[in-house]
Amino acid sequence: MSSEIPYRPLPLDQSDVRYAYGPDSVLRPGVPAGETIAFDWTGSAIYPGTVRKFWVHVPSTYDPSAPASLMVFQDGWWYLDPDGQVRGATVLDNLVHSGDIPPTIGVFVDPGFFPDAEAPKNRNHDYDAFDDRYATFLLTEIIPQVTARYAIAEEPERWGICGGSSGGNCAFTAAWFRPDRFRRVIGCLSSFAQMPDGNPYPRLLPDTPRKPLRVFLQAGHRDLRWNAPERNWLAENLRVAAALAEAGYDFHLVLGDGPHTPNHTGVLLPDALRWLWRESLPQSE
Numbered sequence: 001m002s003s004e005i006p007y008r009p010l011p012l013d014q015s016d017v018r019y020a021y022g023p024d025s026v027l028r029p030g031v032p033a034g035e036t037i038a039f040d041w042t043g044s045a046i047y048p049g050t051v052r053k054f055w056v057h058v059p060s061t062y063d064p065s066a067p068a069s070l071m072v073f074q075d076g077w078w079y080l081d082p083d084g085q086v087r088g089a090t091v092l093d094n095l096v097h098s099g100d101i102p103p104t105i106g107v108f109v110d111p112g113f114f115p116d117a118e119a120p121k122n123r124n125h126d127y128d129a130f131d132d133r134y135a136t137f138l139l140t141e142i143i144p145q146v147t148a149r150y151a152i153a154e155e156p157e158r159w160g161i162c163g164g165s166s167g168g169n170c171a172f173t174a175a176w177f178r179p180d181r182f183r184r185v186i187g188c189l190s191s192f193a194q195m196p197d198g199n200p201y202p203r204l205l206p207d208t209p210r211k212p213l214r215v216f217l218q219a220g221h222r223d224l225r226w227n228a229p230e231r232n233w234l235a236e237n238l239r240v241a242a243a244l245a246e247a248g249y250d251f252h253l254v255l256g257d258g259p260h261t262p263n264h265t266g267v268l269l270p271d272a273l274r275w276l277w278r279e280s281l282p283q284s285e
Helices: 076-080 088-098 123-127 133-147 166-177 201-207 233-246 263-277
Strands: 035-041 052-058 069-074 104-109 159-164 184-188 214-220 250-256
Touching (some): 035 133, 052 076, 052 133, 069 076, 069 166, 076 104, 088 104, 088 263, 104 133, 123 166, 159 166, 159 263, 166 214, 201 233, 214 233, 214 263, 233 250, 250 263
Parallel strands (some): 069 104, 069 159, 159 184, 184 214, 214 250
Antiparallel strands (some): 052 104
16 A cells, blocks of 8 residues: 655755644544553662652553553653653543554653752663663563553553653663563664663674564654764664664664754654554454
8 A cells, every 4th residue: 555645845954843743742622631640759679769750641441451551651751741742641642542552551751860969860871771770670660550550461562662862772772671571662863872882783683583573763864963973873773773674673764854852753653653553453343
């Protein structure tokens, strides 16, 4: 089946491009809003001394007798904020209501911080590491708070993870180390370029048996250091995309214009979720 893309002139200056939001990124008449519950997490064993907030968004159609799919978003409030650039809960409500994705509970997790430290942020330590600590943190500390309250599907094909910038490579790394739990990945403008020992994935992907992941990537023509010979965000995202293609992964790359901003991420989120969850909806009789 062919798809016709509307004509859009290319911008002459790509340094400040903004994309217009579609109808699934705004409140729509007749779409019931889900419920969002806020939590504080202060007792981390994986990241001792840190505190953070996370939010759980439950669609209005949630039925405890029918376990929901799960989508975990990094940089929680940035991705949840209904007046922000991603508007994750609004998108989930619209897509669940239209039947484009299965009933899905969203978990929006802020990065940790040290409340009394001179340098309180722990975001890069949380997100840029190449190890299983963050996945273990989610699976042993955050997600049990959700599964204790709501029925979540057991199948890993119904668990997704999403993030942008450092949260994007974090999402991919969590799925890389724990594909037994996370098999649907969205990574936008991912900061592969600033992983402490360099971006491992262009080397690993061709030489590692293919993992059962479905991966949606977004890259930007004017991402950070886009024309620099080292630590080039655009180049590292393209290298990961090429390695995924060569290794035979089910993946989709969207290359946009503009700088390191979540605007394009937010605009793409509805279609990214549709693509991730395709073939996951119940079939009509």
